[in-house]
Amino acid sequence: MYKIASLPGDGIGVEIVPEAIKALNAITERFGHKFEFTEALIGGAAYDAVGHPLPDETLALCQKSDAILLGAIGGPKWEELPVHLRPEVGALLPLRKELGLFANLRPCILFPGLEHASTIKEEVIKGVDILVLRELTGGLYFGEKSREKTADGGQKATDILSYSTYEIERIVRFAYDAARKRNNKLCSVDKANVIETSRLWREVVMDLAKDYPDVETTHMYVDNCAMQLIRNPVQFDVIVTENMFGDILTDEAAMLTGSIGMLASASIGGEVGLYEPSHGSAPDIAGQKKANPLATILSAALMLRYSFDLEEEASLIEKAVKTVLTEGYRTPDLVEPGKQVLDTVQMGDLVASKILSL
Numbered sequence: 030m031y032k033i034a035s036l037p038g039d040g041i042g043v044e045i046v047p048e049a050i051k052a053l054n055a056i057t058e059r060f061g062h063k064f065e066f067t068e069a070l071i072g073g074a075a076y077d078a079v080g081h082p083l084p085d086e087t088l089a090l091c092q093k094s095d096a097i098l099l100g101a102i103g104g105p106k107w108e109e110l111p112v113h114l115r116p117e118v119g120a121l122l123p124l125r126k127e128l129g130l131f132a133n134l135r136p137c138i139l140f141p142g143l144e145h146a147s148t149i150k151e152e153v154i155k156g157v158d159i160l161v162l163r164e165l166t167g168g169l170y171f172g173e174k175s176r177e178k179t180a181d182g183g184q185k186a187t188d189i190l191s192y193s194t195y196e197i198e199r200i201v202r203f204a205y206d207a208a209r210k211r212n213n214k215l216c217s218v219d220k221a222n223v224i225e226t227s228r229l230w231r232e233v234v235m236d237l238a239k240d241y242p243d244v245e246t247t248h249m250y251v252d253n254c255a256m257q258l259i260r261n262p263v264q265f266d267v268i269v270t271e272n273m274f275g276d277i278l279t280d281e282a283a284m285l286t287g288s289i290g291m292l293a294s295a296s297i298g299g300e301v302g303l304y305e306p307s308h309g310s311a312p313d314i315a316g317q318k319k320a321n322p323l324a325t326i327l328s329a330a331l332m333l334r335y336s337f338d339l340e341e342e343a344s345l346i347e348k349a350v351k352t353v354l355t356e357g358y359r360t361p362d363l364v365e366p367g368k369q370v371l372d373t374v375q376m377g378d379l380v381a382s383k384i385l386s387l
């Protein structure tokens with residue numbers, strides 16, 4: 030029996046999480062594993078109900094679960110709240126930190142058939158299969174923040190950026206281990222020509238590289254990486270980088286896969302793993318059944334792989350997604366002429382049926 034905390038959150042979160050649960054239930058039907066889902070409030074929905082975006086009960090539930098399935102949080106309704114009560118800063122970041130989820134895996138894969146869904150030329154993105162490892166509990170996101178008044182009547186704002194050897198080492202080792210299971214290529218992304226934390230980052234990577242002689246290590250400045258990702262993305266196998274660079278580069282890399290609606294993520298490294306799509310709550314399309322549930326369904330596959338060690342089951346979900354796309358079914362974010370457009374629920378149903386029939 031696997032205990033899963035289900036946190037739909039806000040906006041399209043409440044539409045896509047049930048579709049991932051459908052996929053997991055299909056896995057139960059096929060393999061007999063038992064998944065027990067307990068739903069809890071997070072984000073704006075939690076603020077509206079109990080006055081805080083990360084209620085104690087939600088955190089407690091997460092801590093005693095075997096894995097967490099999260100939809101998305103935030104929206105314009107909560108943007109004017111004091112910073113500590115906003116869904117992002119008040120719920121998502123503390124959840125990552127409290128659970129020790131320092132390793133964020135974002136696989137950017139171009140599924141067959143989606144070559145035309147991207148704004149980038151087909152010949153450039155053909156064959157894209159990149160794993161980005163983003164450090165998730167350090168850096169600017171968690172550094173001390175302050176404001177002060179200046180003599181000229183303005184203000185000065187400060188965010189501290191710091192990384193310790195320990196924090197860098199553990200994520201980079203993680204990335205090396207991941208590279209060993211793939212094509213043995215690791216690209217470490219930093220800004221070592223300017224930033225001190227990046228210089229330490231690079232030193233640590235150069236040191237660790239000696240332990241992984243079988244993996245080809247390269248270093249790239251983040252600005253160059255942003256360019257290389259759209260110039261020649263197939264050069265990358267595994268990318269490892271710090272928190273904020275990883276945030277920015279993975280939104281960019283999502284476009285290599287056709288839509289950010291395809292980008293799954295796993296946040297691990299602590300006692301319990303957190304699985305969520307890399308996209309946000311998309312308030313503009315919420316409640317219209319237009320959301321693409323595939324990133325969340327693929328995140329459920331990552332849960333099976335990384336939290337429960339159920340490789341066959343994880344691969345089956347991925348194969349079901351591939352099959353549905355190859356057969357020409359699309360959600361509105363992926364639409365091209367000649368393809369059959371499904372709504373969120375229809376897409377979830379179809380993937381679940383493939384899990385049972387493939």
Ligand code: IPM
Pocket residue numbers: 117118121276307309
């Ligand atoms: C992500 C998101 C979050 C982040 C936001 C919602 C705080 O953009 O998971 O990439 O910046 O980490």
Ligand code: MG
Pocket residue numbers: 276277280307
């Ligand atoms: Mg982001």
